Amino acid sequence: MSNAVDPQVQTMVDNMPKNTGKSLPDWFKTIAAANLEKHGEILKLLKGDHGVTHGYANTISILYRQKMEGGAPEEKALVSEQYAGAKADLRPIYDAILSAVSKFGSDVSVAPKKTYISLRRNKQFAIVKAATRTRVDLGLNLKGFEATDRLEGGNVFSGMCTHLVKLTSPAEVDADVVSWLQQAYEQA
Secondary structure (H helix, E strand, O other), X not given: OEOOOOHHHHHHHXXXXXXXXXXXXXXXXXXXXXXXXXXXXXXXXXXXXXXXXXXXXXXXXHHHHHHHOOOOOOXXXXXXXXXXHHHHHHHHHHHHHHHHHXXXXXXXXXXXXXXXXXXXXXXXXXXXXXXXXXXXXXXXXXXXXOOOOOOEEEEEOOXXXXXXXXXXXXXXXXXXXXXXXXXXXXXX
């Protein structure tokens, strides 16, 4: 398992000149010249004044603000923040999921975001999110799977996943959940 730079973000940065007309450093100069700091203001500038699509504008803004704050947050810190305070008791559920996927292969990457953790192979196959003080939501990308009482289907995490499993204890990361994770991994 690796904690490398998120491949989706890197692909966007690589394709930025072709798709937006400027490289990431050039966009940083544009934002700096406008003397903007807030995410919404940067999005308005990029989308409104420069016609950048939302996905690219959002990525540019996030990376710019991270640079101004001294770089991206440490990945361990992102995970720790998600499982702190009232959600600290959920950490064993996350650890059980990570333990299971670590056995799938060395090509699993863990990409913590501010509010969730993306599990990737060639593409994202799962999302782990401390959803409430008592529950972790496990989003899975399982094409061709019917929903059940436990494996809910639908538009999960704004369409980033096809199914959802709600977990309230590490014991619920059982053979069924590990099997679904394994199948999502194999489809990725």
